[in-house]
Amino acid sequence: MISISFRTFVAFVLLCSLxxxxxxxxxxxxxxxxKTIRRLNKLINRSGKDYRVKIxxxxxxxxxxxxxxxxxxxxxxxxxxxxxxxxxxxxxxxTQEFCLKxxxxxxxxxxxxxxxxxxxxxxSTLAGSILPWEEILVGSCGSWLVEMDPVDPDSDxxxxxxxxxxxxxxxxxxxxxxxxxxxxxxxxxxxxFDRIDSQGKLMRRIKVLEIGGTGSWRGIQRAIIEMxxxxxxxxxxxxxxxxxxxxxxxxxxx
Amino acid sequence: xxxxxxxxxxxxxxxxxxxxLDDVSLSVSEGETIALLGPSGSGKSTLLSLIAGFETxxxxxxxxxxxxxxxxxxxxxxxxxxGFLFQQFHLLEHLSAVRNVELSLFPTCRQxxxxxxxxxxxxxxxxxxxxxxxxxxxxSGGERQRVAFCRSIANQPRLLLADEPTGNLDRASSQRLxxxxxxxxxxxxxxxxxxxxxxxxxxxxxxxxxxxxGKVVDS
Amino acid sequence: xxxxxxxxxxGVATLIVDNIKRRPLRAVIAVLSIAVALGGAMTMVGTSExxxxxxxxxxxxxxxxxxxxxxxKSNPMTSRISxxxxxxxxxxxxxxxxxxxxxxxxxxxxxxxxxxxGWPPGYPETRYRKGTDSVELEHGQLLIGHTASSLNQLMPxxxxxxxxxxxxxxxxxxxxxxxxxxxxxxxxxxxxxxxSSLGRVTFFFVExxxxxxxxxxxxxxxxxEALSPVLKVVTTEEFLNQNQLTAAVRGLGRVIxxxxxxxxxxxxxxxxxxxxxxxxxxxxxxxxxxxxAIRVSTLVILETSVLSATAAVLGGVVGWVGLxxxxxxxxxxxxxxxxxxxxxxxxWLSASAVAIATLGAALPVYYTLNISVNEALxx
Numbered sequence: 001m002i003s004i005s006f007r008t009f010v011a012f013v014l015l016c017s018l019x020x021x022x023x024x025x026x027x028x029x030x031x032x033x034x035k036t037i038r039r040l041n042k043l044i045n046r047s048g049k050d051y052r053v054k055i056x057x058x059x060x061x062x063x064x065x066x067x068x069x070x071x072x073x074x075x076x077x078x079x080x081x082x083x084x085x086x087x088x089x090x091x092x093x094x095t096q097e098f099c100l101k102x103x104x105x106x107x108x109x110x111x112x113x114x115x116x117x118x119x120x121x122x123x124s125t126l127a128g129s130i131l132p133w134e135e136i137l138v139g140s141c142g143s144w145l146v147e148m149d150p151v152d153p154d155s156d157x158x159x160x161x162x163x164x165x166x167x168x169x170x171x172x173x174x175x176x177x178x179x180x181x182x183x184x185x186x187x188x189x190x191x192x193f194d195r196i197d198s199q200g201k202l203m204r205r206i207k208v209l210e211i212g213g214t215g216s217w218r219g220i221q222r223a224i225i226e227m228x229x230x231x232x233x234x235x236x237x238x239x240x241x242x243x244x245x246x247x248x249x250x251x252x253x254x
Numbered sequence: 255x256x257x258x259x260x261x262x263x264x265x266x267x268x269x270x271x272x273x274x275l276d277d278v279s280l281s282v283s284e285g286e287t288i289a290l291l292g293p294s295g296s297g298k299s300t301l302l303s304l305i306a307g308f309e310t311x312x313x314x315x316x317x318x319x320x321x322x323x324x325x326x327x328x329x330x331x332x333x334x335x336x337g338f339l340f341q342q343f344h345l346l347e348h349l350s351a352v353r354n355v356e357l358s359l360f361p362t363c364r365q366x367x368x369x370x371x372x373x374x375x376x377x378x379x380x381x382x383x384x385x386x387x388x389x390x391x392x393x394s395g396g397e398r399q400r401v402a403f404c405r406s407i408a409n410q411p412r413l414l415l416a417d418e419p420t421g422n423l424d425r426a427s428s429q430r431l432x433x434x435x436x437x438x439x440x441x442x443x444x445x446x447x448x449x450x451x452x453x454x455x456x457x458x459x460x461x462x463x464x465x466x467x468g469k470v471v472d473s
Numbered sequence: 474x475x476x477x478x479x480x481x482x483x484g485v486a487t488l489i490v491d492n493i494k495r496r497p498l499r500a501v502i503a504v505l506s507i508a509v510a511l512g513g514a515m516t517m518v519g520t521s522e523x524x525x526x527x528x529x530x531x532x533x534x535x536x537x538x539x540x541x542x543x544x545x546k547s548n549p550m551t552s553r554i555s556x557x558x559x560x561x562x563x564x565x566x567x568x569x570x571x572x573x574x575x576x577x578x579x580x581x582x583x584x585x586x587x588x589x590x591g592w593p594p595g596y597p598e599t600r601y602r603k604g605t606d607s608v609e610l611e612h613g614q615l616l617i618g619h620t621a622s623s624l625n626q627l628m629p630x631x632x633x634x635x636x637x638x639x640x641x642x643x644x645x646x647x648x649x650x651x652x653x654x655x656x657x658x659x660x661x662x663x664x665x666x667x668x669s670s671l672g673r674v675t676f677f678f679v680e681x682x683x684x685x686x687x688x689x690x691x692x693x694x695x696x697x698e699a700l701s702p703v704l705k706v707v708t709t710e711e712f713l714n715q716n717q718l719t720a721a722v723r724g725l726g727r728v729i730x731x732x733x734x735x736x737x738x739x740x741x742x743x744x745x746x747x748x749x750x751x752x753x754x755x756x757x758x759x760x761x762x763x764x765x766a767i768r769v770s771t772l773v774i775l776e777t778s779v780l781s782a783t784a785a786v787l788g789g790v791v792g793w794v795g796l797x798x799x800x801x802x803x804x805x806x807x808x809x810x811x812x813x814x815x816x817x818x819x820x821w822l823s824a825s826a827v828a829i830a831t832l833g834a835a836l837p838v839y840y841t842l843n844i845s846v847n848e849a850l851x852x
Contacts, residue, residue: 066637068668209585222580238548303847329764329765332762344761346755346758349491357759361763366482366484369483409763
């Protein structure tokens with residue numbers, strides 16, 4: 001243990017504050033950027049694999065018509081398997097229910113089929129092309145990893161650092177879409193998640209409206225998505241941890 | 255008549271090694287003024303501490319006012335039987351002269367006004383009438399010792415013990431204090447035991463007891 | 474030299490105050506620390522009680538005896554039960570009235586959320602004055618509580634967007650309680666359509682016949698729950714106890730109260746032990762003068778009590794201010810309640826002060842009783 005006098009310690013702190021003797025990293029300890037990345041990861045990754053969440057999805061098209069559906073997702077993860085049951089009801093022509101199996105590498109199969117289901121194909125079977133179904137379904141099985149933006153890291157002109165989100169999922173082509181996070185004015189919370197396609201074009205913008213506390217599925221309680229066809233409001237209306245028990249005790253053989 | 259203070263074969267040792275008092279026997283009658291003379295380390299202060307109940311004898315018997323010292327409740331003993339005058343005065347420095355005396359009257363007098371009046375009287379009697387509200391730190395050594403004297407006699411104890419009361423005083427203050435002590439003893443027929451190495455102090459006493467190395471050598 | 478102090482009034486009180494004044498910084502630190510600790514605890518406990526009492530009053534003003542909701546919901550606001558059950562409920566003996574209500578949290582102007590209540594037609598919550606007449610809300614119309622109006626800067630006549638639906642505020646709703654003053658009111662069918670909850674409500678508020686015995690109330694509760702396995706019936710008191718927010722705040726308040734009380738005891742104990750240690754000689758002089766051990770200890774206890782009492786009074790002020798700030802902040806989150814500080818709270822504060830003084834003085838008194846007069850005087 002290093003022993004320093006009180007006066008030396010005070011001098012160290014003062015000089016660090018003035019940035020005169022040591023680079024900010026050493027004085028500050030962990031970089032603010034690292035803390036932000038940890039916070040963002042916590043915000044958008046679920047905790048636990050046994051839950052039931054209900055999301056209200058209200059859509060409005062360009063003509064102003066709006067409707068609401070409820071998407072319930074129940075996850076039942078145990079040694080018999082990691083299954084997700086989706087239930088869709090509300091302003092839809094038919095109530096839909098479908099089951100997905102999460103594979104260890106993050107890939108997704110149907111509960112009663114063995115082969116990988118292409119996400120775009122799965123999305124097209126669900127009502128409402130305006131909805132980002134593939135992200136909900138893929139993201140439910142995979143993990144979202146926040147990193148510093150390699151294209152635009154901490155720049156010298158004092159601009160704030162920006163971040164990107166990668167989905168770690170075997171079924172997801174990483175080149176398909178990138179998500180860039182724009183932080184709010186305090187740089188503490190995310191304000192926008194911008195989906196950028198492989199050509200760098202903005203596909204859609206997700207605006208974070210409300211970040212919930214404990215009990216929230218992913219921390220983000222409410223978000224609005226601006227898309228070409230209109231806009232979508234996504235709200236977590238209910239979340240219960242440890243309540244997802246639905247699959248049979250033994251997995252069905254194919 | 256039964257003596258007011260009676261010591262029989264009293265010993266006081268510290269740690270079983272240092273003998274402060276060795277087989278001391280003496281008696282003090284009511285109204286007597288006793289000077290304990292002896293050089294430093296002869297056991298004078300220890301003897302006074304034992305009589306005051308500040309310390310406990312290692313062996314022997316000690317009776318004060320007809321009861322063994324162990325049978326007295328220490329608080330009652332120090333309130334009614336014994337008053338103590340210290341060499342270092344031991345005033346509460348942050349208080350004034352009159353407050354120092356008033357504090358000693360708290361256990362026996364409930365009325366603040368009565369306490370004040372009695373304290374004022376005592377201080378006036380020793381010539382400190384104009385110095386009532388002066389803080390103890392601003393008093394001279396002689397004045398402080400007179401305040402301490404007033405405090406020690408405020409509850410009219412039967413026995414006054416004084417440990418080198420003039421030890422920290424100049425000659426003039428010493429003379430003044432001795433005069434005060436003497437007047438008090440005469441007026442109230444109180445019993446006084448004073449530990450001193452000052453012959454002037456011994457001169458105001460009716461009897462001298464000499465101590466040497468913890469023993470009484472001359473009584 | 475005369476001083477301003479009356480010289481013939483030197484009593485125990487003056488002695489104690491003088492002793493405290495000799496170490497002013499220490500006394501101020503002790504008092505402020507304990508005041509903040511007590512005040513913080515009072516804010517927490519007061520906040521949960523205020524919310525509870527306000528909600529209680531709200532339900533009392535509606536004459537709600539029982540609440541029927543969906544079973545298994547930790548957040549009652551997410552309960553959804555069939556509106557059609559009202560016919561079955563009306564047939565149960567002992568039930569005087571039933572009010573159906575749909576509650577939801579909606580996005581206002583794509584910015585932040587507000588609570589919206591949907592009431593069936595015929596209720597005061599869906600009627601407003603148009604000229605001299607009392608009329609029902611039409612589709613697309615809203616009433617707004619005064620608190621909601623000021624918080625969201627909305628007035629009758631404004632057109633707003635709720636979850637992409639367009640609505641017009643036609644009038645204020647004169648709420649009977651603070652909580653409902655912070656919400657918006659619309660027709661039940663409008664809210665059901667907007668949130669795709671056709672045929673569903675959040676609660677049935679049930680009013681029972683007056684004077685029913687406890688046995689009859691239990692029978693009614695059993696009859697209601699027998700209608701469907703998804704139903705749960707709670708009394709308003711049970712509902713308030715289950716309210717996540719108040720339960721969380723109440724639980725936190727109790728923990729904070731306990732830890733802060735302990736902290737206060739430690740603070741005062743430490744300060745007084747330090748003080749006694751520094752005043753060993755002074756206390757020994759008092760003993761030598763004839764002060765009994767109990768008298769000296771009483772002095773220490775009284776000094777501790779004065780500090781605790783002062784801290785308690787200040788803590789009460791801190792707590793009251795904290796409570797007002799907390800409730801104002803909760804209002805911005807859509808939780809409306811009024812500060813309710815009662816004589817009971819003041820009594821609790823006083824009791825805390827006594828407990829802190831008593832327990833905090835234990836160690837200093839122990840030290841005081843163990844002062845060796847002889848040793849201390851030799852220092």
